[in-house]
Amino acid sequence: MFLTEGDIGDLVRFRHDLHRHPEISGEEHETAGRVVSFLTPLKPDRIMTGLGGTGVAAVFEGKGSGPTLLFRCELDALPIAETRDIAHKSLVAGKGHMCGHDGHMAIMAGLAHGLSRERLRRGRVVLLFQPAEETGAGAAAVLDDPRFAEIRPDFSFSLHNSPGLAFGEVALAEGPVNCASRGIRIRLTGRTAHASTPRSGKSPMGAVAALMTALAAMSVDGARDESLSMVTVTHASLGEPTFGVAPGTAEVWATLRTLIDDRMEHLCNEVEALVKQVATAEGLGLSIDYSDIFSHCENSPEAVARLAEALEQQGIAFGRGNLPMLGSEDFGRFRAVAPSAMFLLGAGPNCPALHSPDYDFPDGLIGIGAGVFMRVVQNMLGDAA
Incomplete structure (x- = not known):
């Protein structure tokens, strides 16, 4: 020694x-x-x-x-x-x-x-x-x-x-x-309303609920090979912490994970297509960005x-x-x-x-x-x- x-x-x-x-x-x-x-x-x-x-x-x-x-x-x-x-x-x-x-x-x-x-x-x-x-x-x-x-x-x-x-x-x-991984931040934008008249606004609540379930269902993690894909929802927020306002904005964060870099590009495309579909169906504005990117x-x-x-x-x-x-x-x-x-x-x-x-x-x-x-x-x- x-x-x-x-x-x-x-x-x-x-x-x-x-x-x-x-x-x-x-x-x-x-x-x-x-x-x-x-x-x-x-x-x-x-x-x-x-x-x-x-x-x-x-x-x-x-x-x-x-x-x-x-x-x-x-x-x-x-x-x-x-x-x-x-x-x-x-x-x-x-x-x-x-x-x-x-x-x-x-x-x-x-x-x-x-x-x-x-x-x-x-x-x-x-x-x-x-x-x-x-x-x-x-x-x-x-x-x-x-x-x-x-x-x-x-x-x-x-x-x-x-x-x-x-x-x-x-x-x-x-x-x-x-594994390769990256964080995806999904921002949804609707319109706030008084909590007594929520239908006069456009809440992203339904989109958040749909995305949290659908994103988690995209994971294919049974084998540690090139087919591996994981989507882990790590954070979600809806509106402001108040009782008088129906929410108009929301964020959903998730970590995307694949065994190899080439598969990551495919997974990102799949996730973005899903998010755009949900946001469009709910009539919401949408922005997506990535951080914590690992090869x-x-x-x-x-x-x-x-x-x-x-x-x-x-x-x-x-x-x-x-x-x-x-x-x-x-x-x-x-x-x-x-x-x-x-x-x-x-x-x-x-x-x-x-x-x-x-x-x-x-x-x-x-x-x-x-x-x-x-x-x-x-x-x-x-x-x-």
Whole structure:
């Protein structure tokens, strides 16, 4: 193990500090500052800040030429209030690291520890602390940043902790591993009226009721293959919270989910056709927009082979597990740049689910995840000098 007990203690304290001070997507300024403060004493050859907004990239250069390996983690937390009573509980009301990104950052910091002691013989390693993963905007912003060309990788790797999977075991597979998804916001416009004469207006109530039922019925989620389509209604609002006015406006929000990007375009067309049909039948105005857009995440065979080799050498059991996941992950955008792969690291069968208010990243995973990534570096860039 390349990390000492002292290193692990430092990484756990770093993780707990991040956990106490969560920042949601696009607001990760102090989190980025904490990352830079931790990395600076480890003497990377370069630290880039403000990448894609608040992103941080630590660059370790080898003495000779070779490929560039990018390892990516996430900076952002969630707008979820933490309910677990722990010593490092979130100090920010209504926000918490309920997805384990604090632990992923600690794993990346552990890899930085190893690279600081065992300088590369050749090639280059980039440790990317990416903003705004939870909204799907962060990876796109990093890739669109003109400075990304300076660290463009030949391979990209990432991981995500996975409650339910046996502790320390890994799920890894080629092909699609995370679904494409996007949020659709449907706005319906009629005309308000006095609550005593509702027929003098045009209420969207009937359209909302019809859409909530019809949208949910569009899901085809029995198999995790290219036919998968899911529509999950997540929010609906009707008029204003008052007793004297019959409603004239409404919104319905839903998440659309498919296994692959091509199927998403088809699903969007189906949903839009349904919504237009209902709005027209009710004589309502209509507008539609999309947000939180995630491409599907697909593992390339070349990158999977590198991870599998490292896992075997580390003595870590791995298999397909429950892949592909129904959840989305914006790491999928990096496959447009270079071969990429993500693996799931088991957080144990008793670990609360991701995005649960009582979730907390298991500290015992820090050394395991860092060890896998360090082995990948050693295999691909040669033994450390």
